[in-house]
Each structure stands twice: as C-alpha cells, then as structure tokens.
Amino acid sequence: MAEPLGGIRRPRVVQGQRGPWNAFRRDLAESGSAVVYGRLDDWSADPGDPVRIGSLLGRENARYQGIANPLSRARFLASRLMLRQAAATAIETDPELVDLAYQHGGRPYVRGCDQIDISLSHTDEIIVVGVTSRGRIGVDVERADRRMAGTGSEAQGFTPYERDRLDPDDLDRRNDTLIRLWTLKEAYSKALGQGLRFRFTEFGFALDGPRAHLVQPNGAPVATGTAWSFGTFTLVDSRYVVSVAVHDSGFGGGADLSVGTALDAGLLDALLRTTAGLTDDSARSGW
Secondary structure (H helix, E strand, O other), X not given: OOOOOOOOOOOEEOOOOOOOOHHHHHHHHHHOEEEEEEEXXXXXXXXXXXXXXXXXXXXXXXHHHOOOOXXXXXXXXXXXXXXXXXXHHHHOXXXXXXXXXXXXXXXXXEOOOOOOEEEEEEEOOEEEEEEEOOEEEEEEEXXXXXXXXXXXXXXXXXXXXXXXXXXXXXXXXXXXHHHHHHHHHHHHHHHHOOHHHOOHHHOEEEEEOOEEEEEOOOOOEOOOOOOEEEEEEEEOOOOEEEEEEEEEOOOOOOOOOOHHHHOOHHHHHHHHOOOOOOOOHHHHOOO
C-alpha cells in the first residue's frame, strides 16, 4: 500500500535486540512517531534460563510462567522483549529498566515515563510495536489472507457506509478492503484505550487512496482536524497488513526523550526498579 500522509512512517524491521535501530530513532526524532516489526524467531529468547527470563520480563514473569501453551509462551516472551527494547531505545535506557504496566483495558504503558506512548500487536510470526512522543498511538497487524468477506464479520464489525462502498463483484478486493478497515478500527480503538470494548459499528473510515478519515456510521465526517493521522502498510511480501493510528495532543514531541532528562535520578530509580512482587493489572491484558 502507498506511503500514507500525516507523518506516519513505514514500519522498520528490527531483527532482535541489536536492531538495526537507527531508522527507528530517526523516525521518532523527525516525525514524533515510529513503528517497528520483527519476526517471532528473531525475538525468541532461550526459555531454559529462568533467571535471565525473569530479569528481562520483570513483573510480567509471573504471567509468562503461567502460560501453558508453548507457542503462546514464545509469542508472549518475544513480544514483550521487543516492546521493552523499543521503549528503551526511545528513552535511552536499558530494556531491563523498562517497567511495563497496563491500564484497566489492557493498554500498555511505561510506568513513570509519560514522554512516550506505546502500542503492541502480533499475529502468527509477526510482532509490531508503535512508539510516539506526540500523544497516543495504536497499531494492529493481521494476515492479509484472513477471510472476512462473505462472513458475519461484515455485519458485526462495519458500518452501513463502509459496507456500501465495498466491491460487490470482486471478492478478493472486497476482502482486502475489509482487512484494511478492520486494522484501522483496531489501531484507533487501541490508541483510545478501548480495545475490542469499542463497538466497531459505531464508527467507520472513509478510504481515499493512502489516506483514511474517521467518519460516523452514516459516512458524515468526524471533525478531528489534524489531531488524528492514520496509515496502512503491507509487510513481508504483502502477507501482513499493519495499520497505525496516531493522535497528536498538540503539546509537541520533544527532541530529547531520554529518561534521564525527564525525571529526578532518585525518583527514576524508585520507579524503574520496582520489585517484581508488586501487582498490576497486566493479567487482564490481551494486548
């Protein structure tokens, strides 16, 4: 899909902790937002070292240990390692010092570091992470061949306006449009902190080439000004579709995101070195 407008850059591939991260840093500095993706195998750690895994996951280690399915365990570990590394790279600290926490709906954030917002999505072998210093961000990834056309998803997840604009004759093209709309809805609702609790029939998108605009169920425009930007991309030989939603709060991104410049050293140590025994609501997270 074409490069969208509005400051959202194409996702950059990162092959493990070593990256490369230069393009991610550049995107974040220039546009205030950056998106990266990686393969599950590149971010898999050796599960045979519980001490190292515990150090890397911090308070999320208990949740990880409770996952029985091997593939689910591997995906949880890889996605959290990648999320921590992206956040650490953005704020110039070590990933072991990034204290991930979750809002009530499961939305992740970095405890004590409000200079960035983060979002996570994964499917099959692909993990996607978004970071912004502008306000809020949501990302979503789906397989491009996921079948939605001709199923109950059309009535349950899309507005009358969106359905009326689907190709009535070309089933593949119809499905491609539904996948794009679905990932845009997921990304937007994640940025709002709603996830799947936000009914997808209550809002929609008007597609105009690489652009996407938020609309009401009847197609009437939603007055968002320039606050929201949306973009959709295909990855890995067009096998996956990624959509990104970014909200600009209007306070500016700030060129220096280093955690050391934002917090008092003593407070920083207290926030980022919180013991793993403290509880949070990450167990409710499905993100």
